[in-house]
Amino acid sequence: MGEAALHLDDDATLLDAYSRSVADAVDRVGPAVARIEQIGGRAGHGSGFVISPDGLIVTNSHVVADAGRVRVITPGGGSAEGRVLGSDPDTDIALIRADGRFPVVARLGDSKTLRRGQIAIAIGNPLGFEWTVTAGVVSALGRSMRSSTGRLIDDVVQTDAALNPGNSGGPLASSIGEVIGVNTAIILGAQGIAFAVASNTASHVVSEIIRHGRVRRAFIGISADTVVLPRRAALATRVLSDTAVRLRKVELAGPAARAGLREGDVIAAIDGRAVTGVDDLIRMLTGDRIGQSLAVTAIRGSTVETFAVTPQIRPEPR
Missing domain, CATH: 2.30.42.10 (PDZ domain)
Incomplete structure:
Protein backbone atom coordinates (compact mmCIF):
# COMPACT_ATOMS: atom_id res chain seq x y z
CA MET A 1 0.00 0.00 0.00
CA GLY A 2 1.42 3.39 -0.99
CA GLU A 3 2.12 6.31 1.35
CA ALA A 4 -0.78 8.33 -0.10
CA ALA A 5 -3.20 5.50 0.62
CA LEU A 6 -1.95 5.26 4.20
CA HIS A 7 -2.56 8.98 4.68
CA LEU A 8 -6.08 8.60 3.29
CA ASP A 9 -6.75 5.75 5.72
CA ASP A 10 -5.46 7.90 8.62
CA ASP A 11 -7.66 10.81 7.56
CA ALA A 12 -10.69 8.54 7.28
CA THR A 13 -10.02 7.13 10.74
CA LEU A 14 -9.73 10.61 12.25
CA LEU A 15 -12.91 11.80 10.54
CA ASP A 16 -14.74 8.71 11.71
CA ALA A 17 -13.58 9.30 15.29
CA TYR A 18 -14.65 12.97 15.08
CA SER A 19 -18.07 12.00 13.71
CA ARG A 20 -18.59 9.41 16.45
CA SER A 21 -17.57 11.93 19.11
CA VAL A 22 -20.08 14.53 17.85
CA ALA A 23 -22.85 11.98 17.33
CA ASP A 24 -22.37 10.45 20.80
CA ALA A 25 -22.50 13.91 22.44
CA VAL A 26 -25.68 14.75 20.53
CA ASP A 27 -27.25 11.45 21.59
CA ARG A 28 -26.60 12.39 25.23
CA VAL A 29 -27.68 16.02 25.14
CA GLY A 30 -30.13 16.26 22.23
CA PRO A 31 -33.12 14.55 23.92
CA ALA A 32 -32.96 17.20 26.67
CA VAL A 33 -33.26 20.11 24.21
CA ALA A 34 -36.74 21.60 23.80
CA ARG A 35 -38.46 24.37 21.88
CA ILE A 36 -39.64 27.25 24.09
CA GLU A 37 -42.67 29.31 23.01
CA GLN A 38 -44.04 32.32 24.86
CA ILE A 39 -47.60 32.30 26.15
CA GLY A 40 -48.68 35.91 26.35
CA GLY A 41 -46.09 38.69 26.34
CA ARG A 42 -44.36 39.39 23.04
CA ALA A 43 -44.55 36.57 20.53
CA GLY A 44 -41.28 34.69 20.30
CA HIS A 45 -39.59 31.35 20.53
CA GLY A 46 -36.21 29.74 20.99
CA SER A 47 -34.59 26.70 22.51
CA GLY A 48 -33.84 25.51 26.02
CA PHE A 49 -32.51 22.41 27.76
CA VAL A 50 -33.68 20.36 30.74
CA ILE A 51 -31.28 20.19 33.71
CA SER A 52 -33.41 18.24 36.20
CA PRO A 53 -36.06 15.47 35.91
CA ASP A 54 -38.67 17.65 37.62
CA GLY A 55 -38.64 20.10 34.73
CA LEU A 56 -36.04 22.79 35.38
CA ILE A 57 -35.11 24.23 31.98
CA VAL A 58 -32.40 26.76 31.12
CA THR A 59 -32.89 29.18 28.24
CA ASN A 60 -32.09 32.78 27.28
CA SER A 61 -33.71 35.71 29.02
CA HIS A 62 -34.57 37.24 25.64
CA VAL A 63 -36.37 34.03 24.63
CA VAL A 64 -38.91 34.33 27.48
CA ALA A 65 -38.87 38.18 27.42
CA ASP A 66 -41.82 39.44 29.52
CA ALA A 67 -43.85 36.21 29.41
CA GLY A 68 -44.75 34.61 32.74
CA ARG A 69 -45.64 31.26 31.19
CA VAL A 70 -44.24 29.34 28.25
CA ARG A 71 -44.96 26.22 26.24
CA VAL A 72 -42.25 23.56 26.16
CA ILE A 73 -42.19 21.18 23.18
CA THR A 74 -39.87 18.19 23.49
CA PRO A 75 -38.13 16.31 20.66
CA GLY A 76 -40.50 13.40 21.22
CA GLY A 77 -43.44 15.62 20.32
CA GLY A 78 -44.69 16.10 23.87
CA SER A 79 -45.93 19.50 25.02
CA ALA A 80 -46.08 20.97 28.50
CA GLU A 81 -46.68 24.36 30.03
CA GLY A 82 -44.12 25.97 32.26
CA ARG A 83 -43.69 29.10 34.33
CA VAL A 84 -40.70 31.39 34.27
CA LEU A 85 -39.06 31.11 37.72
CA GLY A 86 -36.68 33.94 37.02
CA SER A 87 -34.97 35.84 34.25
CA ASP A 88 -31.66 37.71 34.36
CA PRO A 89 -31.27 40.05 31.36
CA ASP A 90 -27.81 41.06 32.62
CA THR A 91 -26.52 37.59 31.64
CA ASP A 92 -29.29 36.63 29.18
CA ILE A 93 -30.14 33.54 31.26
CA ALA A 94 -33.62 32.46 32.38
CA LEU A 95 -34.94 29.46 34.31
CA ILE A 96 -38.25 27.71 33.63
CA ARG A 97 -40.16 25.11 35.64
CA ALA A 98 -42.11 22.90 33.23
CA ASP A 99 -44.99 20.64 34.26
CA GLY A 100 -44.34 16.90 34.21
CA ARG A 101 -41.32 14.60 34.44
CA PHE A 102 -38.34 14.65 32.08
CA PRO A 103 -36.23 11.48 32.08
CA VAL A 104 -33.36 12.89 29.98
CA VAL A 105 -31.39 15.81 31.39
CA ALA A 106 -28.29 17.73 30.29
CA ARG A 107 -25.42 18.23 32.70
CA LEU A 108 -23.83 21.65 33.16
CA GLY A 109 -20.05 21.20 32.96
CA ASP A 110 -17.18 23.30 34.30
CA SER A 111 -16.37 26.03 31.78
CA LYS A 112 -13.08 26.78 33.57
CA THR A 113 -11.64 23.63 32.00
CA LEU A 114 -12.33 24.76 28.43
CA ARG A 115 -9.47 25.01 25.96
CA ARG A 116 -9.27 26.81 22.64
CA GLY A 117 -9.61 24.37 19.78
CA GLN A 118 -11.73 21.79 21.56
CA ILE A 119 -14.90 20.53 19.90
CA ALA A 120 -18.01 22.66 20.46
CA ILE A 121 -21.44 21.37 19.44
CA ALA A 122 -24.39 23.77 19.21
CA ILE A 123 -27.78 22.06 19.61
CA GLY A 124 -31.14 23.73 19.16
CA ASN A 125 -34.79 22.80 18.75
CA PRO A 126 -36.30 25.57 16.62
CA LEU A 127 -39.13 23.42 15.23
CA GLY A 128 -40.12 21.43 18.30
CA PHE A 129 -39.95 17.91 16.92
CA GLU A 130 -36.27 17.37 16.11
CA TRP A 131 -33.09 19.06 17.18
CA THR A 132 -30.59 20.70 14.89
CA VAL A 133 -26.83 20.29 15.26
CA THR A 134 -23.81 22.28 14.14
CA ALA A 135 -20.24 21.54 15.21
CA GLY A 136 -17.05 23.55 15.35
CA VAL A 137 -14.43 24.48 17.88
CA VAL A 138 -14.02 26.84 20.80
CA SER A 139 -12.28 29.73 19.08
CA ALA A 140 -11.85 32.14 22.03
CA LEU A 141 -12.43 32.24 25.78
CA GLY A 142 -13.04 35.00 28.30
CA ARG A 143 -14.74 37.33 25.84
CA SER A 144 -17.17 40.03 26.98
CA MET A 145 -20.46 40.86 25.32
CA ARG A 146 -22.92 43.68 25.99
CA SER A 147 -26.30 42.43 27.23
CA SER A 148 -29.66 44.03 26.44
CA THR A 149 -29.40 45.98 29.72
CA GLY A 150 -26.06 47.49 28.74
CA ARG A 151 -24.14 45.43 31.28
CA LEU A 152 -21.13 43.42 30.12
CA ILE A 153 -21.48 39.64 30.24
CA ASP A 154 -18.05 38.33 31.17
CA ASP A 155 -16.52 34.92 30.47
CA VAL A 156 -18.32 34.47 27.14
CA VAL A 157 -17.31 31.52 24.95
CA GLN A 158 -16.75 32.28 21.26
CA THR A 159 -17.26 29.45 18.78
CA ASP A 160 -17.48 28.94 15.05
CA ALA A 161 -20.39 26.49 15.41
CA ALA A 162 -23.07 28.18 13.28
CA LEU A 163 -26.24 29.38 15.03
CA ASN A 164 -29.59 30.73 13.98
CA PRO A 165 -32.09 32.73 16.07
CA GLY A 166 -34.26 29.67 16.77
CA ASN A 167 -31.28 28.02 18.48
CA SER A 168 -30.94 30.80 21.07
CA GLY A 169 -31.09 29.31 24.55
CA GLY A 170 -29.91 25.89 23.43
CA PRO A 171 -26.80 24.19 24.80
CA LEU A 172 -23.24 24.40 23.54
CA ALA A 173 -21.93 20.93 24.34
CA SER A 174 -18.49 19.38 24.64
CA SER A 175 -17.46 16.14 22.97
CA ILE A 176 -18.20 14.24 26.21
CA GLY A 177 -21.78 15.49 26.28
CA GLU A 178 -21.52 18.19 28.95
CA VAL A 179 -23.05 21.63 28.48
CA ILE A 180 -20.22 24.18 28.37
CA GLY A 181 -22.33 27.20 27.43
CA VAL A 182 -25.76 28.58 26.60
CA ASN A 183 -25.97 29.76 22.99
CA THR A 184 -26.98 33.35 23.11
CA ALA A 185 -26.18 35.50 20.07
CA ILE A 186 -24.72 35.90 16.64
CA ILE A 187 -23.01 38.92 15.14
CA LEU A 188 -25.04 40.02 12.14
CA GLY A 189 -22.89 40.45 9.06
CA ALA A 190 -20.00 38.43 10.49
CA GLN A 191 -19.06 35.03 9.16
CA GLY A 192 -19.02 32.06 11.50
CA ILE A 193 -18.89 33.92 14.84
CA ALA A 194 -21.26 32.91 17.60
CA PHE A 195 -21.29 33.25 21.36
CA ALA A 196 -22.44 31.32 24.40
CA VAL A 197 -22.72 32.33 28.04
CA ALA A 198 -20.25 30.11 29.93
CA SER A 199 -21.79 27.21 31.86
CA ASN A 200 -20.33 28.42 35.17
CA THR A 201 -22.16 31.73 34.75
CA ALA A 202 -25.36 29.85 33.92
CA SER A 203 -24.90 27.64 37.01
CA HIS A 204 -24.54 30.71 39.23
CA VAL A 205 -27.66 32.34 37.78
CA VAL A 206 -29.68 29.12 38.16
CA SER A 207 -28.59 28.80 41.80
CA GLU A 208 -29.50 32.43 42.54
CA ILE A 209 -32.92 32.13 40.92
CA ILE A 210 -33.71 28.91 42.81
CA ARG A 211 -32.67 30.45 46.14
CA HIS A 212 -33.84 34.04 45.75
CA GLY A 213 -36.06 34.25 42.66
CA ARG A 214 -33.54 36.52 40.96
CA VAL A 215 -29.83 37.24 40.78
CA ARG A 216 -28.81 39.47 43.66
CA ARG A 217 -26.29 42.21 42.88
Whole structure:
Protein backbone atom coordinates (compact mmCIF):
# COMPACT_ATOMS: atom_id res chain seq x y z
CA MET A 1 0.00 0.00 0.00
CA GLY A 2 1.42 3.39 -0.99
CA GLU A 3 2.12 6.31 1.35
CA ALA A 4 -0.78 8.33 -0.10
CA ALA A 5 -3.20 5.50 0.62
CA LEU A 6 -1.95 5.26 4.20
CA HIS A 7 -2.56 8.98 4.68
CA LEU A 8 -6.08 8.60 3.29
CA ASP A 9 -6.75 5.75 5.72
CA ASP A 10 -5.46 7.90 8.62
CA ASP A 11 -7.66 10.81 7.56
CA ALA A 12 -10.69 8.54 7.28
CA THR A 13 -10.02 7.13 10.74
CA LEU A 14 -9.73 10.61 12.25
CA LEU A 15 -12.91 11.80 10.54
CA ASP A 16 -14.74 8.71 11.71
CA ALA A 17 -13.58 9.30 15.29
CA TYR A 18 -14.65 12.97 15.08
CA SER A 19 -18.07 12.00 13.71
CA ARG A 20 -18.59 9.41 16.45
CA SER A 21 -17.57 11.93 19.11
CA VAL A 22 -20.08 14.53 17.85
CA ALA A 23 -22.85 11.98 17.33
CA ASP A 24 -22.37 10.45 20.80
CA ALA A 25 -22.50 13.91 22.44
CA VAL A 26 -25.68 14.75 20.53
CA ASP A 27 -27.25 11.45 21.59
CA ARG A 28 -26.60 12.39 25.23
CA VAL A 29 -27.68 16.02 25.14
CA GLY A 30 -30.13 16.26 22.23
CA PRO A 31 -33.12 14.55 23.92
CA ALA A 32 -32.96 17.20 26.67
CA VAL A 33 -33.26 20.11 24.21
CA ALA A 34 -36.74 21.60 23.80
CA ARG A 35 -38.46 24.37 21.88
CA ILE A 36 -39.64 27.25 24.09
CA GLU A 37 -42.67 29.31 23.01
CA GLN A 38 -44.04 32.32 24.86
CA ILE A 39 -47.60 32.30 26.15
CA GLY A 40 -48.68 35.91 26.35
CA GLY A 41 -46.09 38.69 26.34
CA ARG A 42 -44.36 39.39 23.04
CA ALA A 43 -44.55 36.57 20.53
CA GLY A 44 -41.28 34.69 20.30
CA HIS A 45 -39.59 31.35 20.53
CA GLY A 46 -36.21 29.74 20.99
CA SER A 47 -34.59 26.70 22.51
CA GLY A 48 -33.84 25.51 26.02
CA PHE A 49 -32.51 22.41 27.76
CA VAL A 50 -33.68 20.36 30.74
CA ILE A 51 -31.28 20.19 33.71
CA SER A 52 -33.41 18.24 36.20
CA PRO A 53 -36.06 15.47 35.91
CA ASP A 54 -38.67 17.65 37.62
CA GLY A 55 -38.64 20.10 34.73
CA LEU A 56 -36.04 22.79 35.38
CA ILE A 57 -35.11 24.23 31.98
CA VAL A 58 -32.40 26.76 31.12
CA THR A 59 -32.89 29.18 28.24
CA ASN A 60 -32.09 32.78 27.28
CA SER A 61 -33.71 35.71 29.02
CA HIS A 62 -34.57 37.24 25.64
CA VAL A 63 -36.37 34.03 24.63
CA VAL A 64 -38.91 34.33 27.48
CA ALA A 65 -38.87 38.18 27.42
CA ASP A 66 -41.82 39.44 29.52
CA ALA A 67 -43.85 36.21 29.41
CA GLY A 68 -44.75 34.61 32.74
CA ARG A 69 -45.64 31.26 31.19
CA VAL A 70 -44.24 29.34 28.25
CA ARG A 71 -44.96 26.22 26.24
CA VAL A 72 -42.25 23.56 26.16
CA ILE A 73 -42.19 21.18 23.18
CA THR A 74 -39.87 18.19 23.49
CA PRO A 75 -38.13 16.31 20.66
CA GLY A 76 -40.50 13.40 21.22
CA GLY A 77 -43.44 15.62 20.32
CA GLY A 78 -44.69 16.10 23.87
CA SER A 79 -45.93 19.50 25.02
CA ALA A 80 -46.08 20.97 28.50
CA GLU A 81 -46.68 24.36 30.03
CA GLY A 82 -44.12 25.97 32.26
CA ARG A 83 -43.69 29.10 34.33
CA VAL A 84 -40.70 31.39 34.27
CA LEU A 85 -39.06 31.11 37.72
CA GLY A 86 -36.68 33.94 37.02
CA SER A 87 -34.97 35.84 34.25
CA ASP A 88 -31.66 37.71 34.36
CA PRO A 89 -31.27 40.05 31.36
CA ASP A 90 -27.81 41.06 32.62
CA THR A 91 -26.52 37.59 31.64
CA ASP A 92 -29.29 36.63 29.18
CA ILE A 93 -30.14 33.54 31.26
CA ALA A 94 -33.62 32.46 32.38
CA LEU A 95 -34.94 29.46 34.31
CA ILE A 96 -38.25 27.71 33.63
CA ARG A 97 -40.16 25.11 35.64
CA ALA A 98 -42.11 22.90 33.23
CA ASP A 99 -44.99 20.64 34.26
CA GLY A 100 -44.34 16.90 34.21
CA ARG A 101 -41.32 14.60 34.44
CA PHE A 102 -38.34 14.65 32.08
CA PRO A 103 -36.23 11.48 32.08
CA VAL A 104 -33.36 12.89 29.98
CA VAL A 105 -31.39 15.81 31.39
CA ALA A 106 -28.29 17.73 30.29
CA ARG A 107 -25.42 18.23 32.70
CA LEU A 108 -23.83 21.65 33.16
CA GLY A 109 -20.05 21.20 32.96
CA ASP A 110 -17.18 23.30 34.30
CA SER A 111 -16.37 26.03 31.78
CA LYS A 112 -13.08 26.78 33.57
CA THR A 113 -11.64 23.63 32.00
CA LEU A 114 -12.33 24.76 28.43
CA ARG A 115 -9.47 25.01 25.96
CA ARG A 116 -9.27 26.81 22.64
CA GLY A 117 -9.61 24.37 19.78
CA GLN A 118 -11.73 21.79 21.56
CA ILE A 119 -14.90 20.53 19.90
CA ALA A 120 -18.01 22.66 20.46
CA ILE A 121 -21.44 21.37 19.44
CA ALA A 122 -24.39 23.77 19.21
CA ILE A 123 -27.78 22.06 19.61
CA GLY A 124 -31.14 23.73 19.16
CA ASN A 125 -34.79 22.80 18.75
CA PRO A 126 -36.30 25.57 16.62
CA LEU A 127 -39.13 23.42 15.23
CA GLY A 128 -40.12 21.43 18.30
CA PHE A 129 -39.95 17.91 16.92
CA GLU A 130 -36.27 17.37 16.11
CA TRP A 131 -33.09 19.06 17.18
CA THR A 132 -30.59 20.70 14.89
CA VAL A 133 -26.83 20.29 15.26
CA THR A 134 -23.81 22.28 14.14
CA ALA A 135 -20.24 21.54 15.21
CA GLY A 136 -17.05 23.55 15.35
CA VAL A 137 -14.43 24.48 17.88
CA VAL A 138 -14.02 26.84 20.80
CA SER A 139 -12.28 29.73 19.08
CA ALA A 140 -11.85 32.14 22.03
CA LEU A 141 -12.43 32.24 25.78
CA GLY A 142 -13.04 35.00 28.30
CA ARG A 143 -14.74 37.33 25.84
CA SER A 144 -17.17 40.03 26.98
CA MET A 145 -20.46 40.86 25.32
CA ARG A 146 -22.92 43.68 25.99
CA SER A 147 -26.30 42.43 27.23
CA SER A 148 -29.66 44.03 26.44
CA THR A 149 -29.40 45.98 29.72
CA GLY A 150 -26.06 47.49 28.74
CA ARG A 151 -24.14 45.43 31.28
CA LEU A 152 -21.13 43.42 30.12
CA ILE A 153 -21.48 39.64 30.24
CA ASP A 154 -18.05 38.33 31.17
CA ASP A 155 -16.52 34.92 30.47
CA VAL A 156 -18.32 34.47 27.14
CA VAL A 157 -17.31 31.52 24.95
CA GLN A 158 -16.75 32.28 21.26
CA THR A 159 -17.26 29.45 18.78
CA ASP A 160 -17.48 28.94 15.05
CA ALA A 161 -20.39 26.49 15.41
CA ALA A 162 -23.07 28.18 13.28
CA LEU A 163 -26.24 29.38 15.03
CA ASN A 164 -29.59 30.73 13.98
CA PRO A 165 -32.09 32.73 16.07
CA GLY A 166 -34.26 29.67 16.77
CA ASN A 167 -31.28 28.02 18.48
CA SER A 168 -30.94 30.80 21.07
CA GLY A 169 -31.09 29.31 24.55
CA GLY A 170 -29.91 25.89 23.43
CA PRO A 171 -26.80 24.19 24.80
CA LEU A 172 -23.24 24.40 23.54
CA ALA A 173 -21.93 20.93 24.34
CA SER A 174 -18.49 19.38 24.64
CA SER A 175 -17.46 16.14 22.97
CA ILE A 176 -18.20 14.24 26.21
CA GLY A 177 -21.78 15.49 26.28
CA GLU A 178 -21.52 18.19 28.95
CA VAL A 179 -23.05 21.63 28.48
CA ILE A 180 -20.22 24.18 28.37
CA GLY A 181 -22.33 27.20 27.43
CA VAL A 182 -25.76 28.58 26.60
CA ASN A 183 -25.97 29.76 22.99
CA THR A 184 -26.98 33.35 23.11
CA ALA A 185 -26.18 35.50 20.07
CA ILE A 186 -24.72 35.90 16.64
CA ILE A 187 -23.01 38.92 15.14
CA LEU A 188 -25.04 40.02 12.14
CA GLY A 189 -22.89 40.45 9.06
CA ALA A 190 -20.00 38.43 10.49
CA GLN A 191 -19.06 35.03 9.16
CA GLY A 192 -19.02 32.06 11.50
CA ILE A 193 -18.89 33.92 14.84
CA ALA A 194 -21.26 32.91 17.60
CA PHE A 195 -21.29 33.25 21.36
CA ALA A 196 -22.44 31.32 24.40
CA VAL A 197 -22.72 32.33 28.04
CA ALA A 198 -20.25 30.11 29.93
CA SER A 199 -21.79 27.21 31.86
CA ASN A 200 -20.33 28.42 35.17
CA THR A 201 -22.16 31.73 34.75
CA ALA A 202 -25.36 29.85 33.92
CA SER A 203 -24.90 27.64 37.01
CA HIS A 204 -24.54 30.71 39.23
CA VAL A 205 -27.66 32.34 37.78
CA VAL A 206 -29.68 29.12 38.16
CA SER A 207 -28.59 28.80 41.80
CA GLU A 208 -29.50 32.43 42.54
CA ILE A 209 -32.92 32.13 40.92
CA ILE A 210 -33.71 28.91 42.81
CA ARG A 211 -32.67 30.45 46.14
CA HIS A 212 -33.84 34.04 45.75
CA GLY A 213 -36.06 34.25 42.66
CA ARG A 214 -33.54 36.52 40.96
CA VAL A 215 -29.83 37.24 40.78
CA ARG A 216 -28.81 39.47 43.66
CA ARG A 217 -26.29 42.21 42.88
CA ALA A 218 -24.83 44.92 45.04
CA PHE A 219 -26.07 48.50 44.73
CA ILE A 220 -24.53 51.75 46.00
CA GLY A 221 -26.90 54.28 44.40
CA ILE A 222 -24.85 56.11 41.80
CA SER A 223 -24.72 56.97 38.12
CA ALA A 224 -21.23 57.41 36.69
CA ASP A 225 -19.10 58.01 33.62
CA THR A 226 -15.64 56.78 32.66
CA VAL A 227 -13.14 59.67 32.63
CA VAL A 228 -9.43 60.21 32.10
CA LEU A 229 -7.41 60.02 35.32
CA PRO A 230 -4.51 62.52 35.27
CA ARG A 231 -1.11 61.03 36.04
CA ARG A 232 -0.72 63.13 39.18
CA ALA A 233 -4.06 61.83 40.50
CA ALA A 234 -3.10 58.23 39.61
CA LEU A 235 0.12 58.59 41.59
CA ALA A 236 -1.72 60.13 44.52
CA THR A 237 -4.21 57.25 44.64
CA ARG A 238 -1.50 54.63 43.94
CA VAL A 239 -3.40 52.99 41.07
CA LEU A 240 -1.90 51.90 37.77
CA SER A 241 -4.58 53.30 35.49
CA ASP A 242 -5.14 56.31 33.27
CA THR A 243 -8.95 56.18 33.58
CA ALA A 244 -11.41 56.19 36.49
CA VAL A 245 -15.10 56.83 37.23
CA ARG A 246 -16.73 60.22 37.89
CA LEU A 247 -20.00 60.25 39.83
CA ARG A 248 -22.66 61.92 37.74
CA LYS A 249 -25.47 61.35 40.23
CA VAL A 250 -25.59 60.13 43.84
CA GLU A 251 -29.00 58.99 45.05
CA LEU A 252 -30.25 60.59 48.23
CA ALA A 253 -30.15 58.18 51.18
CA GLY A 254 -28.36 55.55 49.06
CA PRO A 255 -25.25 53.70 50.33
CA ALA A 256 -22.81 56.04 48.54
CA ALA A 257 -24.56 59.18 49.83
CA ARG A 258 -24.66 57.81 53.40
CA ALA A 259 -20.91 57.19 53.18
CA GLY A 260 -20.31 60.81 52.17
CA LEU A 261 -19.68 60.50 48.43
CA ARG A 262 -20.92 63.39 46.30
CA GLU A 263 -21.56 64.21 42.66
CA GLY A 264 -18.29 65.05 40.91
CA ASP A 265 -16.16 62.73 43.07
CA VAL A 266 -13.88 60.46 41.03
CA ILE A 267 -13.64 56.83 42.19
CA ALA A 268 -10.16 55.48 41.45
CA ALA A 269 -10.13 52.24 43.48
CA ILE A 270 -12.24 49.90 45.61
CA ASP A 271 -10.47 47.86 48.28
CA GLY A 272 -7.19 48.77 46.60
CA ARG A 273 -8.23 47.54 43.14
CA ALA A 274 -8.21 50.08 40.34
CA VAL A 275 -11.61 51.09 38.94
CA THR A 276 -10.75 51.83 35.31
CA GLY A 277 -14.32 52.42 34.14
CA VAL A 278 -18.02 51.90 34.72
CA ASP A 279 -17.80 48.24 33.66
CA ASP A 280 -15.14 47.63 36.31
CA LEU A 281 -17.39 49.15 38.92
CA ILE A 282 -20.30 46.91 37.88
CA ARG A 283 -18.09 43.80 37.97
CA MET A 284 -16.99 44.59 41.51
CA LEU A 285 -20.54 45.01 42.81
CA THR A 286 -21.39 41.30 42.96
CA GLY A 287 -23.86 39.66 45.31
CA ASP A 288 -21.20 38.68 47.83
CA ARG A 289 -20.47 42.39 48.41
CA ILE A 290 -23.95 43.01 49.82
CA GLY A 291 -23.64 44.14 53.43
CA GLN A 292 -19.82 44.17 53.26
CA SER A 293 -18.02 47.47 53.83
CA LEU A 294 -15.91 48.61 50.86
CA ALA A 295 -12.98 51.01 51.05
CA VAL A 296 -13.67 53.43 48.18
CA THR A 297 -10.72 55.64 47.19
CA ALA A 298 -11.99 58.86 45.62
CA ILE A 299 -10.56 62.14 44.41
CA ARG A 300 -12.40 65.28 45.46
CA GLY A 301 -10.86 68.42 44.05
CA SER A 302 -7.17 68.18 44.87
CA THR A 303 -7.50 65.72 47.74
CA VAL A 304 -7.71 61.93 47.97
CA GLU A 305 -10.19 60.51 50.48
CA THR A 306 -11.32 57.01 51.47
CA PHE A 307 -15.01 56.29 52.11
CA ALA A 308 -16.52 53.22 53.77
CA VAL A 309 -19.46 52.23 51.55
CA THR A 310 -21.72 49.30 52.43
CA PRO A 311 -23.68 48.09 49.36
CA GLN A 312 -27.26 46.90 49.62
CA ILE A 313 -29.26 44.60 47.34
CA ARG A 314 -29.91 46.24 44.01
CA PRO A 315 -33.63 47.06 43.74
CA GLU A 316 -35.63 45.17 41.15
CA PRO A 317 -36.44 47.20 38.03
CA ARG A 318 -39.96 48.62 38.00
